[in-house]
Amino acid sequence: xxxxxxxxxxxxxxxxxxxxxxxxxxxxxxxxxxxxxxxxxxxxxxxxxxxxxxxxxxxxxxxxxxxxxxxxxxxxxxxxxxxxxxxxxxxxxxxxxxxxxxxxxxxxxxxxxxxxxxxxxxxxxxxxxxxxxxxxxxxxxxxxxxxxxxxxxxxxxxxxxxxxxxxxxxxxxxxxxxxxxxxxxxxxxxxxxxxxxxxxxxxxxxxxxxxxxxxxxxxxxxxxxxxxxxxxxxxxxxxxxxxxxxxxxxxxxxxxxxxxxxxxxxxxxxxxxxxxxxxxxxxxxxxxxxxxxxxxxxxxxxxxxxxxxxxxxxxxxxxxxxxxxxxxxxxxxxxxxxxxxxxxxxxxxxxxxxxxxxxx
Amino acid sequence: xxxxxxxxxxxxxxxxxxxxxxxxxxxxxxxxxxxxxxxxxxxxxxxxxxxxxxxxxxxxxxxxxxxxxxxxxxxxxxxxxxxxxxxxxxxxxxxxxxxxxxxxxxxxxxxxxxxxxxxxxxxxxxxx
Numbered sequence: 415x416x417x418x419x420x421x422x423x424x425x426x427x428x429x430x431x432x433x434x435x436x437x438x439x440x441x442x443x444x445x446x447x448x449x450x451x452x453x454x455x456x457x458x459x460x461x462x463x464x465x466x467x468x469x470x471x472x473x474x475x476x477x478x479x480x481x482x483x484x485x486x487x488x489x490x491x492x493x494x495x496x497x498x499x500x501x502x503x504x505x506x507x508x509x510x511x512x513x514x515x516x517x518x519x520x521x522x523x524x525x526x527x528x529x530x531x532x533x534x535x536x537x538x539x540x541x542x543x544x545x546x547x548x549x550x551x552x553x554x555x556x557x558x559x560x561x562x563x564x565x566x567x568x569x570x571x572x573x574x575x576x577x578x579x580x581x582x583x584x585x586x587x588x589x590x591x592x593x594x595x596x597x598x599x600x601x602x603x604x605x606x607x608x609x610x611x612x613x614x615x616x617x618x619x620x621x622x623x624x625x626x627x628x629x630x631x632x633x634x635x636x637x638x639x640x641x642x643x644x645x646x647x648x649x650x651x652x653x654x655x656x657x658x659x660x661x662x663x664x665x666x667x668x669x670x671x672x673x674x675x676x677x678x679x680x681x682x683x684x685x686x687x688x689x690x691x692x693x694x695x696x697x698x699x700x701x702x703x704x705x706x707x708x709x710x711x712x713x714x715x716x717x718x719x720x721x722x723x724x725x726x727x728x729x730x731x732x733x734x735x736x737x738x739x740x741x742x743x744x745x746x747x748x749x750x751x752x753x754x755x756x757x758x759x760x761x762x763x764x765x766x767x768x769x770x771x772x773x774x
Numbered sequence: 775x776x777x778x779x780x781x782x783x784x785x786x787x788x789x790x791x792x793x794x795x796x797x798x799x800x801x802x803x804x805x806x807x808x809x810x811x812x813x814x815x816x817x818x819x820x821x822x823x824x825x826x827x828x829x830x831x832x833x834x835x836x837x838x839x840x841x842x843x844x845x846x847x848x849x850x851x852x853x854x855x856x857x858x859x860x861x862x863x864x865x866x867x868x869x870x871x872x873x874x875x876x877x878x879x880x881x882x883x884x885x886x887x888x889x890x891x892x893x894x895x896x897x898x899x900x901x902x
Binding site: 430445446642701703724725 | 816834838839
């Protein structure tokens with residue numbers, strides 16, 4: 415099992431450690447609800463160093479990156495970031511990722527930890543005579559996410575964050591004699607930053623951010639809080655809403671699939687696709703929590719399954735995301751989730767479950 | 775983690791305390807720690823009769839869900855209604871205000887099959 419350089423810090427802070435995507439990671443410190451509250455109201459600090467960093471460079475790199483992801487990168491400028499997915503030839507999802515434009519010949523792809531090696535192999539074997547270099551540089555970097563309404567102010571105490579750094583933009587910031595890639599991104603629905611730092615400086619940056627945020631009540635935040643925050647915000651998680659059998663259209667991600675005037679891996683399949691199922695979000699009556707794999711029924715008939723579910727501290731009710739079949743003889747109304755043999759009525763709603771605090 | 779002496783314990787991580795043939799039942803400090811923040815406790819109807827080892831309810835935390843098993847056979851005489859509004863009491867006070875049900879013991883011999891605090895602590899160690 416892999417460990418991030420912060421592993422001992424987590425253990426010292428009393429974290430419960432679990433295996434996640436091949437990594438030993440902190441699932442919680444003080445408790446998932448208090449960590450969630452810290453991020454929604456103040457600030458939380460996450461170690462997301464397990465995420466993968468793949469660099470693509472060279473004269474043909476823009477054309478190449480544009481061919482492997484579903485979102486268009488051709489109009490991107492240095493300092494911009496887009497969310498995208500990578501598809502295989504069948505239009506199924508290899509991974510979802512962030513694409514950083516660091517110049518017309520330099521691109522950074524931030525990918526899921528559990529998929530980093532698979533993605534690197536996938537990407538490097540897609541090169542067809544293009545003059546590009548693909549490097550998996552994940553071990554060279556730590557990645558910290560500071561999230562919550564106070565987070566940018568906290569980081570600004572110890573480094574020069576440009577006041578006008580916009581959502582889904584990044585800049586290079588000098589800190590402690592090294593250069594950080596600081597982006598206004600996150601996975602919580604709150605305002606915040608993600609800071610990419612050389613591995614050897616990661617612990618120092620972690621300590622400095624915790625110290626800087628003391629007065630604001632910054633909290634250590636673990637994977638359980640991260641999952642809760644992303645579900646409330648309606649973000650997909652690979653292995654739940656996305657996988658190698660799911661296309662981005664069915665997953666409600668048409669907005670990151672740009673068909674016009676370009677070609678990309680999976681385009682032909684996606685053009686022909688007639689989705690057989692669709693992603694839905696719902697709240698559940700009562701207090702039982704829908705869990706991944708629970709069956710969704712309409713009029714007693716099985717029509718789908720839950721992919722993510724939790725108890726929303728903001729809404730004070732159980733919430734879930736899942737897929738249901740399109741067509742058939744159900745209307746998409748009168749849905750229920752089967753919880754240990756009982757059918758619990760579900761009310762379909764729109765994503766996100768809660769109003770985002772991010773400044774778009 | 776605390777495991778008070780004088781309580782009975784089960785391998786399903788319930789504790790039980792006997793008072794005049796009535797057993798007060800809850801989940802252990804270990805169990806609440808493993809579950810994390812509890813958000814819902816589903817308890818039985820009062821008057822229902824349970825067999826030893828039978829599920830009597832469910833505890834849902836943000837992270838996971840777990841069945842509750844009756845340590846002994848008998849009739850449920852009271853459940854902790856306060857847990858409906860304050861399920862987090864299971865985390866903050868597992869052996870006191872976080873109790874779950876009271877059951878009228880039908881066969882006192884069943885108590886012999888339960889673990890002591892010392893035996894339960896040994897059992898937990900074997901899980902790690």
